[in-house]
Amino acid sequence: MAKYLGVIIDEKRMAAIKGTPLEEKVQSIFGGALRRLVIEVSDELGQKVIDQFTKARFDARGYIEETPAAFKRAVFKRIAEMKDLSEAVIEKVLAEDLDKVKEDAAKEDKELPVPDVDISDVLELQKNPVQKPA
């Protein structure tokens, strides 16, 4: 059974592939709320990716998930560079970028920058919980 690696395409990434054949391959998911590119890989190559990262695994859909963000960044960089969505992209990342990816991933495992989101509304809601301490 084939496995898949999805790479989320935000505005910045979309701009990087604009005008290339990749643009047509961008898939819309969740009713257009998100966009992604998908690379199909063999079981063996999928497993090779999983083996590189302790948290990585196949999810129920057959997607390789919970790889470090650094890995996804490296994959996108190679996609844009090679203008390709074949296994060759993943092979290139594993062959040439892995040390740097692992170095960045080790930092990611310790701390991730907190998003700048105003949470005052939920703190207000939590002031009066319906369920009270026992």
Add this chain to the structure above:
Amino acid sequence: MPEVRIKTLPPPHGGKLVERVVRDPQMARKLMEKCSAVYDIKPTLFKGNPVRNVYREIMSVCYGFFSPVEGSMTKADLESVLERRRLASGWVFPYPIVFDISEEDFKKLGVGAGDWLLLRLKGEPFAILEIEEVYEIVPGDVAVRTFGTPEKNPEVVKVPFDQKHTGYNIYCSLNPIVLAGKYTIINEPKLRPPFDRFWYPPKRSREEFEKRGWTTVIAHQTRNVPHTGHEALMKNAAYIGDVKPCDGIVVNAIVGAKRIGDFPDEAIVEGHEMVHLAGYIKPERHLVSFTLWDMRYGNPIESLIHAVIRQNMGISFHMFGRDHAALGEYYDIFATQILWSKGIPSFGFEEPPYMVDGGFYIRPQNIEEFWFCPKCKEFAYSANCSHKGIYSRYSGSFIRGLINEGVMPPPEIYRPEVYKVVVKWWQKFGYPFNNEKYLKEREERLEVDLPHMELPAHLKK
């Protein structure tokens, strides 16, 4: 005409709710006098990381979540559980519950059958173990027999378990000596915030249901911050009931040591609470609770402990989705539903667990899956929607991946208020998921604090 209304809560599993908590300090002192040694509870470690703390099992036993189990299993119970997923008494029970100890500690303690052992937690007296039997186990063997193998359990086990499976690692990391016997909590712990407001052990949950007038209640198992797919599952599964949909939806989170990469438990319970605080399900119909248990990720086997817990809480129905309490591809993704629709003979179930002797009153609501369909314009049930190629399937790990990449999940996937709860705990812990630092710190902090209690003089030596 047969009566179709459900007028009462189901009985506890095994017939009687276990409650082994002494609240009278004088009685606690008397019981401590009978103890011959003290043991400080330690976490179970795998490669230096905490994967289990037996205190959670002691809490779940003594507050009745695991009724009819009353303590650390005897050899006969353990063998029976591993062999046929039943206690020696015949009641269905899926997992070994044991108090394991190293050979070195065992020699130091110098205890044996007939002795009472005082268990200390966070430096304070916590519980008593009345030692009935001492025996040895081979942890790797217990691990393999607990989860099954492709050869012995071909109906649902796809690949052999290995060290990528947290539950398997828990059993492989047990100590080789088991002290079997009943537990009694003699110094009632105080739950720490935010867990305190979600603490509904079976006696209290049953009282709460009665207070709310609930007789039909459905359980939602969780180890996740809820996405909109979970919410659709809860709302739609709750259409089961009797002459009307279920009175109550009870979220019961499993709180304990989990795998690196899962959400912190604080975000999980508060994320579910936010579903009712932000009005997506009325709070009158929605109750968030938790059970202390270091999740084994045993898919069909885990579903049985869920049934034990939730029936004891007074819950009549249990929703089982795709990949229930699973990790990786060890089991068929519908293994739990196979168990609860036709049984899994190799695990001791020729019929579903509600039809066998010693089985459950709780009934399954087997749900295939919900996905987001832009054509249906709804969270569509997979058995209804046939818009192949355009629907988007949910995946918790996909959403965690988005968060990891710094992408705010769109409202189609996550309620904004729920995402903000994730951010709240991200601010607190510096990380949105369990990492090594979080897991180590939480094992020191635990979910409880213990009041100070003096040790009897003979145990101070």
